[in-house]
Amino acid sequence: MRGLIVILFFVFVNQAVFAQKIEIEEVLIAKDSVVYKAIDPLAPSKAAFYSAILPGLGQAYNKKYWKIPIVYGGLATGIYFYADNNKKYNEFRDIYKRRLEGFTDDEYFGIYSDNVIINAQRTFQRNRSISLLVTLGIYVLNIVDANVDAHLIQFNVNNNLSLKPDLRQDDMTYKYNIGLTLNYSFK
Known part of the structure; x- marks a missing residue:
């Protein structure tokens, strides 16, 4: 009986001691560092249209x-x-047309033959067509750039996701192995 009283005494004393030491801990919840923006699914089409x-x-x-x-x-x-x-092109075409009509008063008469005038006309016509295609290509590239940029602006790119080159030396052959590592950290 005396042992039971001693055990009960230690239990009550320990509870009293621990009860005094229990403090209410403040739990601080860190806000996420990633700010979520509302995604506008029509933004790429608007950018392309504009x-x-x-x-x-x-x-x-x-x-x-x-x-x-x-x-x-x-x-x-x-x-x-x-x-x-x-x-x-129009200048050389007009010169060639006037030569076909029999006029000899153009500035290139005696310098360039009819074949040279025809070749110059074809060259400038081809260059004119290429210039038109390049201009249309730049116009289309402008539209595609606006669309792709509007798509990519909505992606979350932060330091938790990284892609970097990796260079390691092989222990057996001492040759370097080149590769890419994709690292994603959960923070």
Whole structure:
């Protein structure tokens, strides 16, 4: 009986001691560092539509203002070369037509033969067509760039996901193995 009283005494004393030491701990919940934005599924089509209406407007919609001078520079260069080649093509075509009519008063008479005039006419016609295709390609590339950029702007890219090259030396042959490592950290 005396042992039971001693055991009960230690149990009550320990509970009293532990009861005094129990404190309410504040639980701090850290807010997630990733800020979620609402995704607008129509943003890529809007950006492409705006770029189709006015080149560079889709880039402005995506807030990539530095791309607008590149778009207009490419379009202006293509239009310039188209106009220049068209002017020279028409000039050599008119010279050839006048030579067929029997006139000998053009500035290239005696310098260039009829075959050279025909070849120059074909060359400028081909260059004019290429300039038109390049200009149309830059216009389409403007639309595609606005669309793709609007798609990519919605992706979450942070430091938890990384892709980096990896270079390791083989222990047997001492040759380097090149590869890519994909690291994703759960934080």
